[in-house]
Amino acid sequence: MMAEGILIKQLVNDLKLNVLSGSEFLSKKKVTTSDLSRPDFEMTGYFSYYPQKRLQLFGLTETAFAKGMTSQERSIVIRRMCQEDTPAFVISTGLIPPVELITEASRAGIPVLGSDLLTTRLTSVLTDYLHSQLAERRSMHGVLVDVYGLGVLITGDSGVGKSETALELIKRGHRLIADDRVDVYQRDESTIVGQAPKILKHLMEIRGIGIIDVMNLFGAGAVREHTTISLIVNLENWRADQNYDRLGSEEDTQQIFDVPVPKVTIPVKVGRNLAIIIEVAAMNFRAKSMGYDATKVFEQNLSSLIKENSDEDENK
Numbered sequence: 345m346m347a348e349g350i351l352i353k354q355l356v357n358d359l360k361l362n363v364l365s366g367s368e369f370l371s372k373k374k375v376t377t378s379d380l381s382r383p384d385f386e387m388t389g390y391f392s393y394y395p396q397k398r399l400q401l402f403g404l405t406e407t408a409f410a411k412g413m414t415s416q417e418r419s420i421v422i423r424r425m426c427q428e429d430t431p432a433f434v435i436s437t438g439l440i441p442p443v444e445l446i447t448e449a450s451r452a453g454i455p456v457l458g459s460d461l462l463t464t465r466l467t468s469v470l471t472d473y474l475h476s477q478l479a480e481r482r483s484m485h486g487v488l489v490d491v492y493g494l495g496v497l498i499t500g501d502s503g504v505g506k507s508e509t510a511l512e513l514i515k516r517g518h519r520l521i522a523d524d525r526v527d528v529y530q531r532d533e534s535t536i537v538g539q540a541p542k543i544l545k546h547l548m549e550i551r552g553i554g555i556i557d558v559m560n561l562f563g564a565g566a567v568r569e570h571t572t573i574s575l576i577v578n579l580e581n582w583r584a585d586q587n588y589d590r591l592g593s594e595e596d597t598q599q600i601f602d603v604p605v606p607k608v609t610i611p612v613k614v615g616r617n618l619a620i621i622i623e624v625a626a627m628n629f630r631a632k633s634m635g636y637d638a639t640k641v642f643e644q645n646l647s648s649l650i651k652e653n654s655d656e657d658e659n660k
Contacts (some may be wrong), residue, residue, distance in 0.1 A: 347372035350477050354457050359459075359473060362460075365446045366434065366455035373455060375399055375431040378474035380467060382406065386425055387413075396427040399470065403436045403463030410442045418444040426452035435471070436463040460596050476537070479529040482601070488526045488538045488571065490519040491626040495538060495571035497526065497605075498622070500579035504612055507548055507581070512619035519568045520558050523548040528573065530601040539570035575629050576605050577622055582613035 353370035356363060363370065381398040387409050410418055411580050425433075426448050433449055435441045438460040449456050459466050470612065486499040487510040498506045507523055514520055522540035531537050540546070546559040559567045576598050597604035608625055 348383075349376040350474065355432075355473070356457060357513060359469060361434070363456040364441060364456040365450055366432075366453070366460045368453045369453050372453065373431045373609050375474065376478070378478050379469055380470055381454075381493060383425060383561075384409075387421055394425070396425075396430050399431055399474075401436065401463070401467065401470070402433060402439070402441065404439070407435070407439050407442070410445075418442050419448060422448045422453040422623055423452075426454055429453075430454055434466070436461060436466045437571060439503045441608055476529065476531060479531070479603070481527050481529045483523070483541070484526045484528055484538075486526055487523050488514050488521040488540075488573065490521060490571050491623060492518070492630065493597060494574045494626045494630060495521070496622060496626055497538060497573050498579065500612075501581070503551075503590075504579045504581060505618065506579060507550055509618040509622065511548065511550060512602065513622065514558060514562055514566050516619060516623070518623075519566055520546070520548065521568050528600055530603060531572075534603060535574045536600045536603050536605060537570055538573050573600070573605055575626060576607040577625055578595050578607060578609045579618065580609060583590045586611070593624050 347429070350373060352373045353374065354377065355361065356370060362608060377398055377399075377607060379395065379398050380401050381395045382403065383394075383400050383406060386394055387406055413421070422442070430452070432455045433441070433445060435456065435458045439460065441456055441458070446456055448594055461469065484499075485502075486497050487506045488497050489494060489510050490496075498510060499507055510523065522536060523544060525541055526538045527541055528536055528538045548556050548558055550556060557563045596609070598607045599605075606629065610616075610618065610621055610625070611625060633658050
């Protein structure tokens with residue numbers, strides 16, 4: 345599911361931008377792409393390729409160049425920039441925009457926004473925000489929790505105990521992001537981010553009790569708005585005919601968009617403390633990410649023991 349666009353009003357509110365002119369147009373204009381435009385060439389009169397649907401970002405270069413133009417030249421160029429589908433002009437570094445920009449943008453119904461951030465920083469903030477808001481989203485069945493700073497997506501069949509396990513993790517000091525449905529999107533080439541749908545934010549469903557508000561019951565420290573999904577833990581009912589990995593040598597992944605996310609499968613049966621097992625799975629994943637693999641250590645120890653026994657047999 346792709347976002348149709350972001351209202352400039354939402355952009356202003358979320359990023360705390362200043363409205364320099366055109367406040368009446370904030371709810372009428374949308375931005376539909378995460379790409380930005382620095383209209384350097386346009387300021388010289390080159391409009392063979394003008395990305396008019398992008399936010400038009402003015403920094404020191406553009407404003408300095410505009411100062412060297414006559415008022416008439418500025419009006420002509422800026423008027424050509426003010427297209428029907430141009431979402432907004434954004435001025436960085438607390439700069440004062442040319443009067444002609446305010447005039448022509450107001451005439452065309454385009455807001456002019458400002459920020460005290462330097463151009464490079466503002467470019468990064470705008471791009472990251474727009475990409476996260478406009479990225480394709482997918483809804484996944486599961487529970488997303490923050491365990492020791494790692495985003496762990498708990499999946500499995502309905503009724504296997506995902507929410508109950510997550511509740512135990514919350515009681516142990518970890519944090520809930522989403523229960524039952526998780527909205528996921530790809531932030532970059534290697535990162536998947538998950539968050540709760542607005543209707544389910546901070547809420548959990550516990551069979552026999554109903555809907556509970558985690559933040560109200562456990563406090564603000566028990567929830568998070570979103571997190572990177574680092575590990576998928578799939579819960580499945582224990583089957584006697586299934587050979588489960590006992591050494592941790594089998595590495596599995598699950599593809600979410602273009603990113604393969606590490607995945608472990610944990611069998612569920614009476615007597616297993618799933619919350620503690622998931623904690624250990626998260627800690628073990630972090631250890632592997634830092635270069636320590638207990639499975640490899642075991643294999644090395646086993647190889648050393650076999651070699652020692654072989655040497656002893658040869659010496660007899």
